[in-house]
Amino acid sequence: MFLDRIVATKKQEVDALKGALSISKAEKAISDSAPCRGFHQALVNRNRPVGLIAEVKKASPSKGLIRTDFDPVSLAQAYEAAATDCISVLTDTEYFQGSNDYLKAIREKVKVPLLRKDFTIDERQIYEARLIGADAVLLIAAILSKSQLASFYDLARDLGMDALVEVHDRRELETVLDMGKASLIGVNNRDLKTFETNLNVTEQLIRLMPQGVAAISESAIAEPEDVEFVRKAGAQAVLVGETFMRQSDVQSAVQQLMGPLTKEGSLG
Ligand SMILES: O=P(O)(O)OC[C@@H](O)[C@@H](O)c1c[nH]c2ccccc12
Numbered sequence: 001m002f003l004d005r006i007v008a009t010k011k012q013e014v015d016a017l018k019g020a021l022s023i024s025k026a027e028k029a030i031s032d033s034a035p036c037r038g039f040h041q042a043l044v045n046r047n048r049p050v051g052l053i054a055e056v057k058k059a060s061p062s063k064g065l066i067r068t069d070f071d072p073v074s075l076a077q078a079y080e081a082a083a084t085d086c087i088s089v090l091t092d093t094e095y096f097q098g099s100n101d102y103l104k105a106i107r108e109k110v111k112v113p114l115l116r117k118d119f120t121i122d123e124r125q126i127y128e129a130r131l132i133g134a135d136a137v138l139l140i141a142a143i144l145s146k147s148q149l150a151s152f153y154d155l156a157r158d159l160g161m162d163a164l165v166e167v168h169d170r171r172e173l174e175t176v177l178d179m180g181k182a183s184l185i186g187v188n189n190r191d192l193k194t195f196e197t198n199l200n201v202t203e204q205l206i207r208l209m210p211q212g213v214a215a216i217s218e219s220a221i222a223e224p225e226d227v228e229f230v231r232k233a234g235a236q237a238v239l240v241g242e243t244f245m246r247q248s249d250v251q252s253a254v255q256q257l258m259g260p261l262t263k264e265g266s267l268g
Contacts, residue, residue, distance in 0.1 A: 002061055003192045006119055007143055009094050014122040026127040030159055039086055039113040039136035039162040040184050043214060043237045047083045047261050050227050051237030053115060053216065054079040054254060055088040056106065057245055059097040062195040067245045072102035073109050075250055080110045082254035083261055088115040088239060091132075100132045107133030115164060119143060126155050136162040136184075141172035142192060150179050164216065168192065173205050183213060186239060190219040199226060203233040224257060 043051040056079075058070045076087050089106055090098030096117075103116060116134035120126065121143060129137045137156050139149055149165065156163040165182040167173045168191055176182050187205045190197045197220035206215045217230035218239040227238055240257065247253040 001193050002195070003142065006061075006092070006095055007121060010092075010119045010121050014124060017122070017124045017128065021124050021128060023124070023127060026131060030127070030130050033131075036130075036135040036160045036162075037111070037113040039115060039164075040214065042085045042113045043184075043216075046085045046237065047263050048258050049262060050231045050235065050258065051085045051216075052254070052258055053086040053088050053237060053239040054082075054084040054244055054250075055090065055117065055239060055241030056102065057088075057090050057096065057098070057241035059095075060242075061095045062190070063242065065097070066242055069248075072099075073105050075245075076106040076110045076112075078250040079244075079254065080112050082251040082258075084112060084254060085237065086113045086115060086136075088117045088241070089134075090117045090241075092118050100128070103134060104132050120152060121148075123152065123155055126152060126159065126161075129156075130159045130161055134161060136164055138164050138166060138186075140166045140192070141176050142166075142168060146175050146179055149176065150181060153179070153181050166218065167205060168201065170205065170208065173208055177208075177210070184216065185209065185213050186216040186218045187235075188218045189221075199229055202230045202235055206234040209234075221257070224259065227257060227259075 056072050056075050059065045089103040090096040091100050092098050113135040115136045116129040117138050139152050153163050164184050164186050165176050166186040166188050168188045187202045189199050189201050202217040214236045216237045217235040221238050221240050222243045244250050244253045
């Protein structure tokens with residue numbers, strides 16, 4: 001199963017990080033660094049009826065290479081020009097051809113809050129995310145225990161970041177709700193074990209969420225009708241990668257999928 005392979009690779013990477021990243025040094029560097037931009041808040045203040053997290057994604061294990069002319073900074077700038085609320089940057093190298101350097105470079109050139117999209121399995125990765133300039137981290141319920149979810153969540157918040165907690169089924173959602181912390185929950189329409197996608201997953205899981213949780217529908221959103229479908233199901237925002245990455249003009253791709261802005265001057 002792919003997810004197991006990804007986690008096995010990630011464990012090796014984390015072992016290397018143990019030698020390379022000192023937590024006390026990281027804490028010092030973080031306390032000297034600029035504060036995070038509010039990721040969750042940008043989705044609350046969204047520019048359109050449905051918020052958008054646009055993803056910088058070169059490749060994936062299910063689709064292979066998605067975009068050949070891949071310049072992460074200019075893609076992120078096109079997203080910003082299209083008034084995306086937030087940007088997600090894949091940093092996993094082995095399976096998604098992403099990089100921490102992409103996130104760092106984007107951070108220097110765009111003001112939009114950034115999600116570090118990776119497979120978090122160790123607290124060092126959360127320090128690392130903050131050091132490379134992330135405003136939020138992804139916590140995938142499928143690969144974490146309830147106590148890991150809770151402690152990683154608290155650490156992210158302590159370091160000034162937001163956490164997007166990702167679920168794919170009812171059991172994972174129950175674990176996350178039980179934890180009683182997450183206010184931003186992503187429903188992945190893609191099963192990370194089989195790569196099957198189905199937007200009904202968003203509908204089924206949002207129904208089980210209490211008031212006060214902001215739900216993000218993630219993956220396999222390709223048409224304006226899909227955005228409308230998940231909006232009706234209660235999603236506050238969508239997370240979209242491939243649909244934008246497959247079009248040469250990413251800025252107009254955002255407008256085509258998401259429709260016009262509702263806030264005047266958002267493009268300014
Ligand atoms: O390219 P898509 O189908 O629009 O999907 C984007 C995003 O949801 C997907 O990249 C994703 C969702 N959860 C993840 C966890 C790890 C890696 C990647 C992901």
